Amino acid sequence: MVRIDEIDRKILVELQTDASRSLDEIAKAVGSSKTPVWNRIRKLRDAGVIGAQTVKLDAEALGFEACFFVLIRTSEHDAGWQQAFLKALQERPEVQEAHRLAGDIDYILKVRVRNARAYDAFYQALISEVRVHNVTALLSMEEIKSTTALPL
Amino acid sequence: MVRIDEIDRKILVELQTDASRSLDEIAKAVGSSKTPVWNRIRKLRDAGVIGAQTVKLDAEALGFEACFFVLIRTSEHDAGWQQAFLKALQERPEVQEAHRLAGDIDYILKVRVRNARAYDAFYQALISEVRVHNVTALLSMEEIKSTTALPL
DNA sequence: GGTGAAAGCCCGTGCCT
DNA sequence: AGGCACGGGCTTTCACC
Numbered sequence: 001m002v003r004i005d006e007i008d009r010k011i012l013v014e015l016q017t018d019a020s021r022s023l024d025e026i027a028k029a030v031g032s033s034k035t036p037v038w039n040r041i042r043k044l045r046d047a048g049v050i051g052a053q054t055v056k057l058d059a060e061a062l063g064f065e066a067c068f069f070v071l072i073r074t075s076e077h078d079a080g081w082q083q084a085f086l087k088a089l090q091e092r093p094e095v096q097e098a099h100r101l102a103g104d105i106d107y108i109l110k111v112r113v114r115n116a117r118a119y120d121a122f123y124q125a126l127i128s129e130v131r132v133h134n135v136t137a138l139l140s141m142e143e144i145k146s147t148t149a150l151p152l
Numbered sequence: 153m154v155r156i157d158e159i160d161r162k163i164l165v166e167l168q169t170d171a172s173r174s175l176d177e178i179a180k181a182v183g184s185s186k187t188p189v190w191n192r193i194r195k196l197r198d199a200g201v202i203g204a205q206t207v208k209l210d211a212e213a214l215g216f217e218a219c220f221f222v223l224i225r226t227s228e229h230d231a232g233w234q235q236a237f238l239k240a241l242q243e244r245p246e247v248q249e250a251h252r253l254a255g256d257i258d259y260i261l262k263v264r265v266r267n268a269r270a271y272d273a274f275y276q277a278l279i280s281e282v283r284v285h286n287v288t289a290l291l292s293m294e295e296i297k298s299t300t301a302l303p304l
Numbered sequence: 305g306g307t308g309a310a311a312g313c314c315c316g317t318g319c320c321t
Numbered sequence: 322a323g324g325c326a327c328g329g330g331c332t333t334t335c336a337c338c
Contacts, residue, residue, distance in 0.1 A: 151245035
């Protein structure tokens with residue numbers, strides 16, 4: 001965990017809100033000026049705190065109208081199985097999130113696809129690649145909120 | 153749903169991979185040149201297909217070490233309750249995602265907090281604001297994959 | 305719809321305080 | 322470490338093909 005002072009924090013808030021802002025604007029917003037802000041951003045980037053710069057695309061407008069949360073239970077816990085499962089998830093672009101969980105359910109995935117048929121294709125492909133004991137899919141009806149912003 | 157041709161698609165792939173690339177680089181990558189690419193980006197932005205530009209921050213490095221998926225069942229389905237619940241979610245910055253679901257479970261949230269105690273504080277605040285019938289929290293042990301990129 | 309050039313702004317650096 | 326000023330490069334526009 002990195003040490004971050006108040007100005008760093010403000011810079012991150014700005015960048016996370018709108019990364020297209022100019023250095024001058026950010027500097028003014030955080031109460032400093034160009035050079036020090038630029039040095040801080042550079043340092044945060046080098047430290048890996050600031051990662052890739054991306055744009056948020058409108059999934060619905062682009063025809064990705066189905067979103068599933070997939071709860072997975074497995075009986076297999078050996079290293080080989082886990083590695084194969086991990087690889088399968090990394091390779092499939094429709095998997096937007098994957099977490100290993102504590103407790104009853106072993107994994108949760110967020111899967112974004114064009115429609116229910118595309119989800120079934122994904123599901124069939126996945127279970128043919130790796131053995132899973134139990135799969136529950138939760139279908140999203142409405143995305144109420146979606147952000148990657150951290151509550152700094 | 154917007155009509156997108158092959159060049160638009162390539163531009164979106166480039167932008168969602170790395171939005172800091174220069175127009176020249178993007179133009180070369182998609183096999184076109186500056187001005188037409190710029191016009192397409194402008195059009196896509198105006199149409200709302202391209203949204204905010206953000207940076208990905210390293211949550212762990214910044215001390216956000218706990219991530220929960222929260223499954224919520226409710227018995228209340230009237231408009232007033234739903235509005236209050238929605239408002240509560242929008243206002244709480246630790247809620248990174250919220251979806252209304254089809255089926256047994258009514259809502260799923262993704263909640264990012266500093267630690268388990270912070271999650272409990274969030275949970276207590278939420279249930280004091282709105283009545284919910286049943287809440288299950290899934291604790292993430294490991295973020296295997298995380299992307300907002302659509303499989304264009 | 306693609307090319308080229310021109311204007312202005314912004315990034316990144318180096319120097320000075 | 323913060324502020325200033327300069328050069329190169331990039332965005333954005335416009336006129337032409």
